[in-house]
Amino acid sequence: MTQLRTMAQSNGFQQGEKRDFSRKKLKELPREVLAPGNVQNLYLQNNRLKQVCGISALCNIRELNLSCNEFSEFPGEIGELQHLEKLYLNQNCISKIPDGIFSRLEKLEFLKLSTNRLATLPSDLGNCKRLQYLNLSNNCLRDLKALEGLSSLKELYVKSNNLTDLPTGIFLNADLTMFKAAGNPLREPPEEVCMGGVKDIQRYFMMLGSSGQCVRRVKTMFLGSSMAGKSTICRSLREGSPVQVDAADRTVGIEISEVEMRGIKFLFWDFAGHEEYYFTHHVFITPQALVILTINLASYDVNNPQSFKDSVSFWINNVKLRVPESVVLLVGTHADQCMGTADVQEKKADIETKVAAMLKERKANLEMRIKNIEEDQEDPAQLRALQKFTKQKLKVLDLVPMDCTKTEDIENFQNYILCQVQDKDLFPSIERTLPHRYQEVESSIQDLKENKDIPEHGIMSIEDILIDLNTKLGELDREDLQCILRYLHRIGIIVWYVEISALQETVFVEPSFLIKLFKTTVRHDLVNQLQDITRDQLVEERSLVIHRDRWIDDLKGKATLHNAAIRVLLRKSLQELEMDDDDIVKEIVGTRSRDGKFLDLLRHFEICLPAQLSSPLNPQAPIFFPNRKWEPSKPSVHNPGACLFPNYLRDNGTVLKMWGEDSNEDIQVQVYFLPEVPHGFFHRLIIRACSFYPTHWVGKDHCLVSSSNRLVLLKEKCARGDQLIEIRCRRPDRAHLCTDAQMWRSSWDMMLVVLQKLTLLTHQWPGLCLYVCSPCRVDTCSAHFPWMDWKDLDGSDIYNMVKEEKLLCSHGHTHQAELLFPKVPRDIKSDDE
Ligand SMILES: Nc1nc2c(ncn2[C@@H]2O[C@H](COP(=O)(O)OP(=O)(O)OP(=O)(O)O)[C@@H](O)[C@H]2O)c(=O)[nH]1
Numbered sequence: 042m043t044q045l046r047t048m049a050q051s052n053g054f055q056q057g058e059k060r061d062f063s064r065k066k067l068k069e070l071p072r073e074v075l076a077p078g079n080v081q082n083l084y085l086q087n088n089r090l091k092q093v094c095g096i097s098a099l100c101n102i103r104e105l106n107l108s109c110n111e112f113s114e115f116p117g118e119i120g121e122l123q124h125l126e127k128l129y130l131n132q133n134c135i136s137k138i139p140d141g142i143f144s145r146l147e148k149l150e151f152l153k154l155s156t157n158r159l160a161t162l163p164s165d166l167g168n169c170k171r172l173q174y175l176n177l178s179n180n181c182l183r184d185l186k187a188l189e190g191l192s193s194l195k196e197l198y199v200k201s202n203n204l205t206d207l208p209t210g211i212f213l214n215a216d217l218t219m220f221k222a223a224g225n226p227l228r229e230p231p232e233e234v235c236m237g238g239v240k241d242i243q244r245y246f247m248m249l250g251s252s253g254q255c256v257r258r259v260k261t262m263f264l265g266s267s268m269a270g271k272s273t274i275c276r277s278l279r280e281g282s283p284v285q286v287d288a289a290d291r292t293v294g295i296e297i298s299e300v301e302m303r304g305i306k307f308l309f310w311d312f313a314g315h316e317e318y319y320f321t322h323h324v325f326i327t328p329q330a331l332v333i334l335t336i337n338l339a340s341y342d343v344n345n346p347q348s349f350k351d352s353v354s355f356w357i358n359n360v361k362l363r364v365p366e367s368v369v370l371l372v373g374t375h376a377d378q379c380m381g382t383a384d385v386q387e388k389k390a391d392i393e394t395k396v397a398a399m400l401k402e403r404k405a406n407l408e409m410r411i412k413n414i415e416e417d418q419e420d421p422a423q424l425r426a427l428q429k430f431t432k433q434k435l436k437v438l439d440l441v442p443m444d445c446t447k448t449e450d451i452e453n454f455q456n457y458i459l460c461q462v463q464d465k466d467l468f469p470s471i472e473r474t475l476p477h478r479y480q481e482v483e484s485s486i487q488d489l490k491e492n493k494d495i496p497e498h499g500i501m502s503i504e505d506i507l508i509d510l511n512t513k514l515g516e517l518d519r520e521d522l523q524c525i526l527r528y529l530h531r532i533g534i535i536v537w538y539v540e541i542s543a544l545q546e547t548v549f550v551e552p553s554f555l556i557k558l559f560k561t562t563v564r565h566d567l568v569n570q571l572q573d574i575t576r577d578q579l580v581e582e583r584s585l586v587i588h589r590d591r592w593i594d595d596l597k598g599k600a601t602l603h604n605a606a607i608r609v610l611l612r613k614s615l616q617e618l619e620m621d622d623d624d625i626v627k628e629i630v631g632t633r634s635r636d637g638k639f640l641d642l643l644r645h646f647e648i649c650l651p652a653q654l655s656s657p658l659n660p661q662a663p664i665f666f667p668n669r670k671w672e673p674s675k676p677s678v679h680n681p682g683a684c685l686f687p688n689y690l691r692d693n694g695t696v697l698k699m700w701g702e703d704s705n706e707d708i709q710v711q712v713y714f715l716p717e718v719p720h721g722f723f724h725r726l727i728i729r730a731c732s733f734y735p736t737h738w739v740g741k742d743h744c745l746v747s748s749s750n751r752l753v754l755l756k757e758k759c760a761r762g763d764q765l766i767e768i769r770c771r772r773p774d775r776a777h778l779c780t781d782a783q784m785w786r787s788s789w790d791m792m793l794v795v796l797q798k799l800t801l802l803t804h805q806w807p808g809l810c811l812y813v814c815s816p817c818r819v820d821t822c823s824a825h826f827p828w829m830d831w832k833d834l835d836g837s838d839i840y841n842m843v844k845e846e847k848l849l850c851s852h853g854h855t856h857q858a859e860l861l862f863p864k865v866p867r868d869i870k871s872d873d874e
Pocket residue numbers: 265266267268269270271272273274285286287288289290291292293312313314315335374375376377378443444445446
């Protein structure tokens with residue numbers, strides 16, 4: 042946005058008050074900046090300034106933007122700008138702010154100091170009584186005491202610092218509505234409380250009063266390929282001795298259990314290793330957890346790179362993309378089935394060396410990209426994003442070989458885990474201070490489960506929980522309870538999706554049950570499950586064997602599962618789980634006329650897309666005449682409803698049939714993913730894009746969306762080792778009823794909708810870095826035109842992304858700008874290129 046503003050205003054003076062000298066590679070202030078005048082807005086961002094001597098002469102400045110420069114010291118002269126309301130000093134290297142500056146900036150309302158090196162704050166910052174917005178994210182602050190006097194603060198951002206405690210005083214301020222503190226080793230209040238926002242923090246402090254309880258807890262996630270031995274370790278650790286898991290007993294979905302070892306509570310999440318489940322994993326891989334990556338040493342082959350990829354690097358990449366700062370502990374099972382100690386040691390050394398090389402290579406790639414961007418001075422936004430990634434440190438601990446059938450190995454592994462989680466550098470925040478109320482609620486819920494006071498499925502309404510706990514704990518405020526439940530959801534003890542409106546009142550106090558529901562439709566043997574449906578089960582759904590055959594055909598051919606089939610499968614698994622409460626079954630399963638809660642969940646997790654089974658076009662439909670009432674045909678086309686599960690698609694046939702061949706004439710944008718497109722990303726993108734464009738065709742890694750005769754193709758692909766998603770649209774044709782400008786605009790608008798959906802989706806993978814560009818349109822040319830600042834662009838600015846009418850690639854090919862960037866051409870010529 043800043044760049045656009047810069048472009049739009051060009052340099053120099055505007056209305057005698059705004060001076061824009063941003064992006065000029067300035068090392069010092071030129072005379073024009075300081076020339077006398079009534080300057081109120083001064084833009085100096087994206088330069089190379091280390092100081093701003095003389096700036097105090099511009100004493101009327103209200104807005105000063107010095108972001109993205111090279112300040113290592115806070116420019117003291119700023120203290121003299123007494124009319125200053127808005128100050129940007131983010132993205133610099135400032136490590137200290139002297140006292141005595143902010144006490145003079147009485148009118149300051151907005152202060153952005155994010156991404157600097159601040160370890161402390163000046164004691165007089167609290168004097169800025171008008172300050173409403175303060176951003177201190179990405180520094181190294183250890184406390185926020187200096188902020189206690191800021192009585193007008195509305196928004197406060199302190200993400201990624203070293204904060205362990207937050208001062209209560211800040212939250213007494215009724216105006217504060219926005220507070221973000223992710224990425225701190227917070228203990229009081231814990232990060233999971235802060236994620237609930239200001240109101241939850243306020244309640245936490247109110248409940249905390251003068252004393253709390255220290256709780257030590259670690260969420261532990263077991264990841265690794267199928268048959269690696271995850272369930273075996275998990276169950277053996279729970280028992281304290283080897284537990285034999287039957288080879289046929291595959292984990293389906295995720296198994297959850299809790300175990301206390303020497304005063305530390307471990308919440309075990311055992312993830313199924315079968316590939317069909319991978320794409321749901323990222324939802325449950327959460328920060329601040331210990332990841333135990335289990336590798337079957339007996340089947341690991343040091344000479345086969347694929348072996349390392351499947352059993353190690355795939356998992357490490359997955360974790361890094363989702364939680365970039367994870368701690369991963371490698372464990373090698375089946376040591377007893379290897380060929381002696383030397384073989385075990387060789388495999389251990391091989392895995393550790395390859396992991397180290399992989400992390401080193403990634404770091405080198407990142408540094409290389411940063412260097413290239415710095416040298417080309419190409420894209421500061423991209424540069425900042427990459428610099429952020431260099432700070433994210435995934436820690437992979439050495440591999441522990443073990444024989445899961447030996448008690449000694451289980452005990453040693455238990456000790457090893459205990460030792461690692463107590464290492465403050467690795468796990469700075471396993472200790473949390475919790476109000477007694479939190480503990481009481483948690484234990485009461487556990488009691489309800491253990492004493493079987495609630496049904497095994499553990500589905501409860503908020504009201505029920507409140508009634509139950511009120512009898513046990515005395516008067517419990519509903520808001521307090523909800524605040525505590527939100528916390529328990531975030532740490533993985535219960536599941537409560539407040540954000541799904543149909544589930545706002547429903548709490549799953551037994552998360553494993555919910556996961557078991559997932560396995561109904563997300564499983565490797567779904568076709569077999571359909572085949573196994575009995576006649577009785579079909580009758581209950583008023584269906585016949587021919588219907589079941591069609592369900593199987595549609596799943597195999599179109600990756601589409603009929604809602605009726607989902608209901609039958611769900612009922613079947615609920616019966617297996619001995620759930621006999623008809624009302625709840627109905628609520629979860631739904632009926633022909635009303636979707637159940639289960640479908641809401643599937644859609645919420647973007648696992649499936651509502652699909653049309655029959656053609657949406659009805660040949661019997663009467664013609665519509667304006668001003669005349671339209672009658673539907675009788676009988677109307679029956680559409681029983683179904684869901685498309687893109688993960689079950691096997692080819693791109695239907696998409697390619699509609700789209701035809703790619704053409705050099707297409708307009709296209711490429712989104713490169715560093716290091717790779719995450720598992721399940723493309724499916725979710727398809728679901729988002731197709732939900733927006735109801736006319737669509739979907740394939741394994743292709744998807745076509747259509748709107749008013751325009752087609753946009755999305756493709757996941759790999760080009761010379763780089764993974765990317767390509768978005769293509771046919772070059773617009775001249776059409777009547779449409780001006781040239783409209784024609785271009787609507788094509789680009791469609792591309793941008795897809796790009797925007799893609800960008801939003803990337804937020805779920807914070808370890809992901811994107812490079813967006815338009816390739817040169819000459820077939821043999823490898824040049825790219827990078828999209829700058831594209832994440833910041835809003836609807837009105839995006840068509841101004843480039844000023845030029847023609848653009849020249851680095852190999853000398855010239856193109857009309859609208860063929861490469863969203864731009865409405867001023868004057869279309871018949872021959873553009
Ligand atoms: N001999 C031997 N067998 C092991 C060892 N670890 C696991 N097994 C066996 O390997 C098989 C697979 O182990 P599981 O724990 O079910 O594997 P998993 O990783 O949970 O597999 P999924 O459920 O498919 O994700 C079981 O039969 C275990 O008993 C080991 O160290 N030695």
